[in-house]
Amino acid sequence: MSLIFSFIPYIKRLIVLILILFGLAVGFILSKALFDLSIYSNAVFDFMIDKSSYNVAYFSSSLIGALGIISFIGLVLLVGSWVERRMIAKFQIRVGPNRVGIFGLLQPIADAIKLMQKEVLVPAVADKLLFFIAPVAIFIPAILAWAPIPWGPNMTYLNINIGILYIFAVSSLTVPIIFFAGWSSMNHYALLGSMRTVAMMVSYEIPISLSLLSVVIITGTLNLTEIVLWQSSNSIWLGLLIPFSLFTFFFSSTAEINRTPNDIAEAESEIVAGYHIEYSGMKAGLFMAVELGNAVLLGALVTSLFLNGWFLFGLENYIPPYIIFIAKTVAIYIVLIWLRATLPRFRLDQLMNFAWKMLIPVSIINFFMIAIETTIITNLDSSKYIIYLFAIINIAVFVGLIILWSKIFKIDKFSPEKIAPIFAQKIGGIKAMEGTKSVD
Amino acid sequence: MIEFSTYNVIFFSISSFTLISAISVGLVNSLMRSLFFLILTFIGVAGLFILLSADFIAIAQLLIYAGSISILLLFAVMLTPESSTNNGNSKYFLPGILIGIIFTYLMVALVTIFQFNQLSGIHLKKLDFDNTIASIGELLLGKYIIAFELASILLLFALIGAISIVRSNESDFLISLNNKDKK
Amino acid sequence: MIVEEYFRVFLLLILSILFPLLPLSGSYLFSKINYRPFNSNDVKSAIYECGVESEDITWRQFNAKYFLYALGFVIFDVEVIFLFPWAVIHSEQSYDIFLKVAIFVGVLAFGLLYAWKWRALEWQ
Numbered sequence: 001m002s003l004i005f006s007f008i009p010y011i012k013r014l015i016v017l018i019l020i021l022f023g024l025a026v027g028f029i030l031s032k033a034l035f036d037l038s039i040y041s042n043a044v045f046d047f048m049i050d051k052s053s054y055n056v057a058y059f060s061s062s063l064i065g066a067l068g069i070i071s072f073i074g075l076v077l078l079v080g081s082w083v084e085r086r087m088i089a090k091f092q093i094r095v096g097p098n099r100v101g102i103f104g105l106l107q108p109i110a111d112a113i114k115l116m117q118k119e120v121l122v123p124a125v126a127d128k129l130l131f132f133i134a135p136v137a138i139f140i141p142a143i144l145a146w147a148p149i150p151w152g153p154n155m156t157y158l159n160i161n162i163g164i165l166y167i168f169a170v171s172s173l174t175v176p177i178i179f180f181a182g183w184s185s186m187n188h189y190a191l192l193g194s195m196r197t198v199a200m201m202v203s204y205e206i207p208i209s210l211s212l213l214s215v216v217i218i219t220g221t222l223n224l225t226e227i228v229l230w231q232s233s234n235s236i237w238l239g240l241l242i243p244f245s246l247f248t249f250f251f252s253s254t255a256e257i258n259r260t261p262n263d264i265a266e267a268e269s270e271i272v273a274g275y276h277i278e279y280s281g282m283k284a285g286l287f288m289a290v291e292l293g294n295a296v297l298l299g300a301l302v303t304s305l306f307l308n309g310w311f312l313f314g315l316e317n318y319i320p321p322y323i324i325f326i327a328k329t330v331a332i333y334i335v336l337i338w339l340r341a342t343l344p345r346f347r348l349d350q351l352m353n354f355a356w357k358m359l360i361p362v363s364i365i366n367f368f369m370i371a372i373e374t375t376i377i378t379n380l381d382s383s384k385y386i387i388y389l390f391a392i393i394n395i396a397v398f399v400g401l402i403i404l405w406s407k408i409f410k411i412d413k414f415s416p417e418k419i420a421p422i423f424a425q426k427i428g429g430i431k432a433m434e435g436t437k438s439v440d
Numbered sequence: 441m442i443e444f445s446t447y448n449v450i451f452f453s454i455s456s457f458t459l460i461s462a463i464s465v466g467l468v469n470s471l472m473r474s475l476f477f478l479i480l481t482f483i484g485v486a487g488l489f490i491l492l493s494a495d496f497i498a499i500a501q502l503l504i505y506a507g508s509i510s511i512l513l514l515f516a517v518m519l520t521p522e523s524s525t526n527n528g529n530s531k532y533f534l535p536g537i538l539i540g541i542i543f544t545y546l547m548v549a550l551v552t553i554f555q556f557n558q559l560s561g562i563h564l565k566k567l568d569f570d571n572t573i574a575s576i577g578e579l580l581l582g583k584y585i586i587a588f589e590l591a592s593i594l595l596l597f598a599l600i601g602a603i604s605i606v607r608s609n610e611s612d613f614l615i616s617l618n619n620k621d622k623k
Numbered sequence: 624m625i626v627e628e629y630f631r632v633f634l635l636l637i638l639s640i641l642f643p644l645l646p647l648s649g650s651y652l653f654s655k656i657n658y659r660p661f662n663s664n665d666v667k668s669a670i671y672e673c674g675v676e677s678e679d680i681t682w683r684q685f686n687a688k689y690f691l692y693a694l695g696f697v698i699f700d701v702e703v704i705f706l707f708p709w710a711v712i713h714s715e716q717s718y719d720i721f722l723k724v725a726i727f728v729g730v731l732a733f734g735l736l737y738a739w740k741w742r743a744l745e746w747q
Contacts, residue, residue, distance in 0.1 A: 119662075123668055130476060140636060144636060144639060162495055165573075172507030198514070203696065216707060216710040217713050282647055511696065573707065573711050592702070603738055
């Protein structure tokens with residue numbers, strides 16, 4: 001009897017768990033057709049083409065896809081902030097938000113309402129036009145970059161031949177907007193923060209483009225859907241075949257979207273909040289939201305470029321492919337949260353040196369090696385298994401290059417005795433400052 | 441006679457957007473605001489390239505001009521010592537107007553005198569531009585290989601020039617070498 | 624049809640401008656029903672500097688080092704744009720295409736090494 005009573009505090013959770021499982025089951029049954037927007041889109045197109053002109057039909061069928069993407073981003077912004085706060089709390093052995101709604105699920109909505117009713121302060125010296133435009137405009141690259149993402153077979157909103165370059169070009173527009181945000185508030189910290197951020201983001205765009213280049217060399221296409229299909233037809237994940245590109249892309253992208261370990265943009269301990277220090281109320285909330293959306297976008301990009309998109313060992317025949325895609329995306333997002341909870345922030349000079357002296361030269365070596373391998377693969381034309389051999393070679397070279405670079409160029413030379421401060425008792429006084437050795 | 445078609449409506453709206461932002465670049469007082477309008481102009485030009493079915497060129501325009509050249513200009517503006525938000529009064533006002541008029545005349549003359557390839561958007565629609573980037577690649581590494589290689593040398597010169605701008609005085613370099621030897 | 628494809632970008636562009644305006648208009652509505660405070664004064668509208676009054680104008684001359692990084696970025700960006708058309712057709716070509724690209728990238732890698740040698744990549 002006491003056993004039953006001991007379960008009573010958990011009954012609420014149990015009911016919620018059962019409800020969630022039930023909802024998932026219903027969702028799986030329904031979702032095969034329910035969320036596949038391409039079906040609706042084609043249906044609307046077929047319906048409208050009889051009634052009116054081609055342009056109207058095309059417009060209305062496109063609108064469904066666009067609204068689908070927008071609503072997905074809205075959902076991600078709401079759920080993602082809850083997930084992030086709960087996960088970080090778990091990492092730090094706290095509880096996290098759990099008051100508003102079940103498990104605190106309504107916390108993001110409460111946050112949004114709180115941000116909306118806050119007083120909006122605009123500095124008197126600010127450039128009013130750019131100060132208003134920046135938080136709105138920063139959403140444009142963040143949302144436009146979602147367009148060519150392949151959610152599943154025939155589920156691409158924008159199926160263009162230059163998908164990768166499109167995403168790269170559109171997201172490079174974030175850099176000037178961040179600068180305008182920092183400059184227009186006319187704050188010393190904000191201007192310094194945006195200058196540093198721009199210098200860092202600009203440096204890390206080169207390794208990103210070089211790592212994308214090696215993807216394109218192997219697959220021979222810029223279309224994201226075709227890249228996913230290439231991986232499934234050769235039955236290898238590109239992340240295994242070219243591990244250095246995956247590493248470069250992932251690490252550099254964290255710099256691009258201002259996540260730890262590279263969140264130099266908002267180094268609280270150095271420049272208060274970086275480029276969005278003067279923003280208050282909903283405008284500050286928009287900057288935070290865009291950061292979160294970009295993190296999920298990075299997950300989607302890594303999934304489709306390196307992790308074989310919607311394919312998962314034949315499982316895509318049984319459950320809807322886009323669910324696999326979203327699951328992989330969320331997995332990458334959780335890795336980002338994990339990194340945020342684990343790693344400290346790098347210094348700016350460390351980051352710049354890492355980009356220019358490590359990532360760029362090694363990326364150049366990497367894509368040359370991959371070009372040679374691709375030439376061998378296409379010209380030998382003997383067996384399919386040579387690709388697995390190259391995967392093993394590439395992983396070995398990836399590890400070897402990092403060790404070689406750190407040994408020869410002494411980038412990661414860490415000597416604890418050199419930077420450890422000498423304690424006051426050791427020198428018999430409180431003049432600890434004189435006894436410490438400088439870092440360089 | 442301009443016919444009223446969807447393509448023309450799109451063309452004139454994009455080009456008017458581009459022109460208005462291009463004019464604002466010159467008319468706005470603040471340097472940063474004019475940079476903002478310059479980025480809008482670049483984006484508008486990318487839209488015009490799309491209308492010509494040149495998607496790779498449009499993306500290159502977006503990447504190189506709106507993404508990179510604008511950053512270069514931005515840092516160049518931040519290098520200027522006495523720039524403020526008010527740049528209305530300049531001693532180069534009259535020469536600037538004069539140069540502008542001359543260039544406008546030259547552009548109009550060029551457009552009217554030369555016979556360009558007269559394919560508008562409607563005709564381009566009939567041509568099937570399936571994969572522009574592959575055909576560009578084949579041309580770049582086949583017919584125009586010399587230009588391709590020369591481009592790399594041009595870029596190298598730009599890099600060396602930038603280094604020599606930053607390290608303008610030799611002594612700075614020597615001092616850093618000396619410090620390196622001491623260590 | 625390229626123009627039709629990119630019409631979808633335009634559609635998403637309009638929606639992406641409207642998307643952040645939605646919470647901003649919610650914020651505006653809160654001020655309409657006098658729920659959001661709006662009483663700015665000199666202290667509130669001063670720029671935030673950890674409580675210290677701001678001195679000097681914000682716009683000061685920055686280091687030329689930033690310009691070097693931006694120029695390096697432009698150069699490598701242009702290089703990458705040149706390399707993408709090669710990357711697309713690379714798998715269909717024979718060995719001699721490799722030499723052409725090796726010269727192109729080699730020249731720029733030399734530039735990177737030159738910058739490294741001249742200690743232009745040191746961030747201070």
